Amino acid sequence: MQIRELEEADFDSLSELILKVYDEMPYATTFEKRPSAETLSALMRRKLEGMRNRTLADFVAVEGGKVVADCEIVKTTDSGGLVGILVARDHRKKGLGRRLVEKCADRAKLYKMLEVYAEIDERNDGAAAFFSRCGFREQEGEDSLVMVRSL
Ligand SMILES: CC(C)(COP(=O)(O)OP(=O)(O)OC[C@H]1O[C@@H](n2cnc3c(N)ncnc32)[C@H](O)[C@@H]1OP(=O)(O)O)[C@@H](O)C(=O)NCCC(=O)NCCS
Structure with a gap:
């Protein structure tokens, strides 16, 4: 398993991963409907x-030439970043998600972010447990579940 920064050549493989996770649990993604080729291409452009x-950190896990996990932290305020993460179903619970969050967190720190937060759908208990194990804590006073960690 290789862990490295996202590259332009990952586009097809990353798109496949995003669509697979969308079909499995759309609420775990940021898309309101199944993303089109144009939407995915705009997403890739935004990431690159x-x-x-230096406003976005993005690391992928690659196996056999395929992206099996992706994590980004995108700067949304002067010092805060929003995390987004996807791990392919048959690669979960093996520590990949945590490794990618740590890689992105180290990079986000270099990009002058002081804290990182996750917005989690109420149906996504697994993600809440995951972020809690990665040191995120529930933010008080939010309507939706927002979990935060200092960098
Ligand atoms: C949430 C997700 C990223 C976790 O990735 P992962 O690679 O399976 O996580 P890891 O193996 O690194 O797990 C790290 C810790 O979180 C725990 N954890 C991970 N998924 C969990 C789950 N579904 N339920 C309970 N605990 C979980 C692990 O047991 C591990 O705990 P430990 O500290 O005792 O070792 C993955 O399930 C996923 O991609 N889900 C679909 C997309 C999604 O929900 N993204 C988040 C949107 S906000």
């Missing part, structure tokens, strides 16, 4: 642009 201008 953010990596270039």
Whole structure:
């Protein structure tokens, strides 16, 4: 298993992963409907642009040439970043998600982020448990579940 920064050539494989997770649990993604090729291509452009201008950290896990997990932290305020993570179903519970969060957190710190937060759908108990195990704590006073961790 290789862990490295996202590259432009990962586009097809990352799109496949996103669509698989969307079909499995749409509420675990940020898409309101199944993303089209154009939406996925805009997402990839946004990621690469953010990596270039140091407002987005993005690491993938690659096995046999395929992206099996992706994590991004995107700067949303002067010092805060929003985390998004997807691990392919048959690669979960093996520590990959945690490894990617730690890689992205280290990079986000270099990009002057001081804290990172996750927005979690109320149906996604697994993600809440995962973020809690990764040191995130529930933010008081939010309507939806928001979990935060200092960097
Ligand atoms: C949530 C997700 C990223 C976790 O990735 P993962 O690679 O399976 O997580 P890890 O193996 O690194 O787990 C780290 C810790 O979290 C715990 N954990 C992970 N998934 C869990 C779950 N569904 N229920 C309870 N605990 C869980 C692990 O047991 C481990 O605990 P430990 O500290 O005792 O070792 C993965 O399930 C996923 O991609 N889900 C679909 C997309 C999603 O929900 N993304 C988050 C949107 S907010």
